[in-house]
Amino acid sequence: MSFSFKILGSALAFSCLALGGLTQAQASGLPAVPDEIKEAGQLRAGVRCDQPPYGFQDSSGQFAGVEVEMARQVALWALGSKDKVSFTCVTAENRVPQLLGRKVDFLIATLGVTPERLRVIDFSTPYRWGASDVVVKKDSAIRKIADLKGKTLATLKGSVQAKWFEDHMPEVKTLRMNSAADALQTFRQGRADAYTHDAATLVVVADNDKDARLLNEPFQISDAAIGVRKNDEPWRDYLSAAVARMHEEKLFRGWIQQYVPQGIQSYYLSVFEQPKPAEAL
Numbered sequence: 576m577s578f579s580f581k582i583l584g585s586a587l588a589f590s591c592l593a594l595g596g597l598t599q600a601q602a603s604g605l606p607a608v609p610d611e612i613k614e615a616g617q618l619r620a621g622v623r624c625d626q627p628p629y630g631f632q633d634s635s636g637q638f639a640g641v642e643v644e645m646a647r648q649v650a651l652w653a654l655g656s657k658d659k660v661s662f663t664c665v666t667a668e669n670r671v672p673q674l675l676g677r678k679v680d681f682l683i684a685t686l687g688v689t690p691e692r693l694r695v696i697d698f699s700t701p702y703r704w705g706a707s708d709v710v711v712k713k714d715s716a717i718r719k720i721a722d723l724k725g726k727t728l729a730t731l732k733g734s735v736q737a738k739w740f741e742d743h744m745p746e747v748k749t750l751r752m753n754s755a756a757d758a759l760q761t762f763r764q765g766r767a768d769a770y771t772h773d774a775a776t777l778v779v780v781a782d783n784d785k786d787a788r789l790l791n792e793p794f795q796i797s798d799a800a801i802g803v804r805k806n807d808e809p810w811r812d813y814l815s816a817a818v819a820r821m822h823e824e825k826l827f828r829g830w831i832q833q834y835v836p837q838g839i840q841s842y843y844l845s846v847f848e849q850p851k852p853a854e855a856l
Contacts, residue, residue, distance in 0.1 A: 586777055598795060605816045608653045609809040611751050612680070614794075618657050620646035621679035621802075624664035625755045626776055628834035628843070629685050638662045640828045642683040645702070645801075648826060649681075668733035669697060670800040674802055681814060682802035685773060689716050689797065693758075697805050700815035703796035704821070704851035707736045708774035709790045710762070710781055720792050720856065721745050729767035736771040739795045743856075778842050794856040822847075 612618065622643055623630035630640040630758060642660065650660035665673050670684050685706060709728070711717045717726065724746050726849050730737045732751040740747050750767050752758040759780065762770035774793055782791040799819065801809045821827060827847040829834070837844050 594661035605652055606809070606813050609807075612653060612810065612813075615680075616654065617661060618646065618650050618654065618681075619661050619663065619679045620649075620717070621663050621665040621670055621673050621682040621684050622646065623666075623684045623755075625780060626685050626773075628831070629775070629854060631685075632664075639834065641827065641834055642685070643672040643822065644826075644830045645683050645832075646681075648821060649814065652817055653681070653813070668753065669812050671802070674804060677804075680803075681810070685776075686799060686802045686803070687795075687797040688845070689735060691738075692802070695805070696802050697811050699803065699811055699816050701800040702818045702827070703799050704848045705799045705846060706774040706793035706795060706852075707739065707771060707795040708777050708793050709769050710777050710787045711769045711790065713786050713788045715768065715788070719729065719790060720744075720794065726768040727766070729761040729770040730777060731758055731772065733753060734772070735795050735797065756776065766815070775843060775846060778839050780841050782836065792856070793852070793853070794852050796851060797852045798851065 577746060599658065617821065620643075622640070624638070626638050628639070628640055629642045630638070633639045635718045646656040646660050646662070651657045655852075659728060663673065663679050664682050665682065670682050670686065673679050674682050678828060685705070686698075687693075687779075688701065709717075709720060709723070717723060723744065725748075727750060729750050730740070732753060735747065737751055739750055740749055750758075750761055755772060755776065758770055761767050763784070771781070772780075777789055781787050801814045803814065809820070828844065831840055831843045831847070
């Protein structure tokens with residue numbers, strides 16, 4: 576091998592080493608990765624599989640969505656590869672038990688921060704705010720949430736919306752379903768007069784279903800954050816720092832552009848980038 580080729584080979588090798596260390600250098604502003612996570616060498620994330628654009632499975636069965644990308648980014652920073660994370664589908668009802676049962680290491684699963692949940696799990700710094708809303712049929716006489724009195728409402732078991740209506744409007748009959756897909760189907764089949772869920776989800780429903788209309792009366796405004804087990808402060812603090820880094824690098828904007836139709840991107844950008852509004856109801 577000629578001298579020039581040796582020099583070139585050495586330069587290329589050095590470049591590869593430098594690039595290989597780039598991820599660690601970029602993540603150097605984050606706290607130390609907890610030993611338990613490093614030793615496992617693989618993250619286990621609980622995500623929603625029926626909540627586009629946050630978490631869903633695409634036509635090929637692959638996990639996709641903004642929160643799925645968040646988990647992959649954490650894996651990149653913590654373990655050096657976006658592939659070092661496995662996903663478990665969770666629902667509104669079983670996500671906290673899955674975390675407490677150590678089936679997953681963390682929840683990035685449209686998880687709102689509530690007093691009830693704070694009693695049993697811990698949360699990272701919030702990464703967005705969220706609100707609830709209601710969809711009805713386009714020709715429905717229901718114009719505001721107060722009109723739901725005496726009506727039937729589809730919702731999810733274990734959801735903050737089910738709890739809100741139980742506490743604030745007990746005269747509304749709720750049909751509590753196991754999944755968002757089941758609740759939406761119940762509404763579309765006419766077995767419920769309306770369907771309540773996260774406003775972000777219902778924006779997509781109303782955009783895709785020309786027979787549905789969003790009431791645009793947000794309630795139950797709360798923060799969404801990553802859920803972790805109690806007494807796991809190093810992991811919680813690492814995830815909080817990772818969330819801050821995602822905001823600094825404007826990663827959420829890119830993920831929203833990837834997964835959200837252009838016509839409704841402004842709503843999703845607002846929940847990640849704008850201050851949380853005051854509760855109106």
